[in-house]
Amino acid sequence: MTRDFFNKEHWTVEKATELYGIDKWGAGYFSVGDDGDVVVTPFGADHGPKISLHKIAKEVEERGLAMPVLLRIENILGSQIKLLHETFRKVIKENGYTGEYKGVFPIKVNQQEEVIEAISQFGKSYNHGLEAGSKPELIAAISMMKSRKACLICNGYKDEEFIDLGLHATKMGYQVFFVIEVPGEVDLIIERAKYHKITPHLGLRIKLSTQAEGLWTESGGDASVFGLGMNHIVDVIDRLKDEGMLGCLELLHYHIGSQIPNIRDIRAGAMEACRIYEELVNEGAKMGYLDLGGGLAVDYDGSNTNFHSSRNYSMEEYCCDIVESIITVLSRNNIPHPTIITESGRAIVAYYSILLFNILDVSSFLPPPIPEQLPKSANDLLENLLIAYNMVSPKNIQECLNDALFYRTQARQLFKHGQINIRERALAENLAQHTLLKISQLSKDMEHIPKDIQSINKLVYDVYYGNFSLFQSLPDVWAINQILPVMPIHRLSEAPSRAAIISDITCDCDGKIDSFPDYSHEKNSIMLHDLKDDEEYYVGVFLVGAYQETLGDLHNLFGDTNVVSIHVNEDGSYKFLRELEGDSVADVLSYVEYDIRSLKKRLKHISEDSILKGFITAKERKLILAGFDEGLRGYTYFEKE
Ligand SMILES: *Cc1c(COP(=O)(O)O)cnc(C)c1O
Secondary structure, rough: OHHHHHHOOOOOHHHHHHHHHHHOOOOOOOOOOOOEEEEEEOOOOOOOOOEHHHHHHHHHHHHOOOOOOOEHHHHHHHHHHHHHHHHHHHHHHOOOOOOOOOEEEEEOOOOOOHHHHHHHHOOOOHHEEEEEHHHHHHHHHHHHHHOOEEEEEEOOOOOOOHHHHHHHHHOOOEEEEEEEEOOOOHHHHHHHHHHHHHOEEEEEEOOOOOOOOOOOOOOOOOOOOOOOHHEEEEEEEHHEEEEEEEEEEEEEEEEOOOOOOOHHHHHHHHHHHHHHHHHHHHOOOOOEEEEOOOOOOOOOOOOOOOOOOOOOOOOOHHHHHHHHHHHHHOOOOOOOOOEEOOOOOOHHHHHEEEEEEEEEEEOOOOOOOOOOOOOOOOOOHHHHHHHHHHHHHOOHHHHHHHHHHHHHHHHHHHHHOOOOOHHHHHHHHHHHHHHHHHHHOOOOOOOOOOOOHHHHOOOOOEEEEEOOOHHHHHHHHHHHHOOOOOEOOOOOOOOOEEEEEEEOOOOOOEEEEEEOOOOOOOOEEEEEOOOOOOOOOOOEOOOOOOOOOHOEEEEEEEOEEHHHHHHHHOOOOEEEEEEOOOOOOHHHHHHOOOOHHHHHHHHHHHHHHHEEEEEOOHHHHHHHHHHHHHHHOOOOOOOOO
């Protein structure tokens, strides 16, 4: 984007929409309001109320919950479940498919009680079920099941206890499927089912040769550690045949990866699985269910491409390709169409959580102004740096860059050898920095930016310090370079003027957001506004509902953030449903095994000792101990008085 784009006089909220791409990744739930606030439209873009996120943020703070806050807009969860089911229903009808669709939510994507409860509530009328991959997830799932027509899929490695839990739920009338992941599980399931005298519903997790593009490519293909290969499948069939239990085998499951960016892989996986499904029917298994796992991707960067943070298909194309693939393969031999199950996690929950934080401070790249005159005694080097600075023009960018870098290196050498003092060195750095800045600004209008100028463009960003921990709240940004949409949630009717990266408040140089969606061709920085003295500046990180909460960790002992959920009514009124206070300092210390009582005892002892040695008075001790007490009760993030 050219400098002219940011012209203050000609700025509009439409430009803000374009700059931050909110119309591309917002999926109709987020947009910029006329007054410059980001608004959420939880029932979709075309209808229903619009609510300002800035207003919500202020109301949250008025209730005494400090930033950072994880904000959940409950209705979006309902909207996404509805969208998935209604899209499948439409496609099923249009294609004359004779089976139905039933979704399950994989609990690992967001295990929080509130989330699972809301999903079962919103999913009830669609018989949307749950998927569990471990004993705790299974117990949580059973306790939340609201419909006996919904499926409860048990994946993961299962011991006796796991199997018994599932069998108990089967007995209570729930549709529990035991998906056999490893050959060894079969005998144990048969044994426990006989023991409890229950006929179990069984499934097979198969290993497909299809491999999906993206970050989870090894979930599929020969290298996958999951699922049964062809030989194992044959063994399991024979084993079940021996027991007279082929009638229990009803489901075929595969999962070739999360966030599958390319629709081609979804189609290829479905086609391959259907061939195996057909063979299982031919072998005499009951069948009836095809579970295609997760993978339905979220367009985090809004590019609508097969880049790993995006997807090159819509929800409708996803449903269409699955339904068509099944029809293509199974209709050849008149195999009845199965009930389709997907374990879509990310696509259901990503949109509904937003991380909100305030900016604490800015460290400007802008060096102090160049002095009118260089000091008389100044080294020639400084003179040369000044000449390079004054000479910069569109025609000789490269030459001036070379000069600036050359003289700066020389200045550093001279300083090392004691030939210039710290003030001269500072002036040299300052001049070089001004030159780089000028070059960087001029290069914005160039068509092709040379490589080494691109690399200086990375050095000329301001650092905005955000009140959050990347490791606690956005772990995928750190671990797998996930790109998430980030933008200020207000002041969007003003042109932003600073190119910035966002740092968190951990003491870790990895704790920063410096990759952004690149539809604006500025993927290493984000444009932000100047801070005002009398107003907080709020930034939102969007689409963080999937995977981030439980994967987050206690780096630097920053704990869970405050969480607030909002339910929006059709008339635009909304209520704060749940407020979960984040971890206190005492909480996080206890997570790393500090015993708070003995910790306090030690502080008392240390302060008593300090009186004895004459450092403090008894009165000061009282104040100091009260300060410690308050500190232990406080939030782990930056608190304003
Ligand atoms: C992780 C996982 C999912 C969820 O995948 P999404 O891409 O989030 O939809 C579904 N099924 C299985 C077996 C998984 O491991």
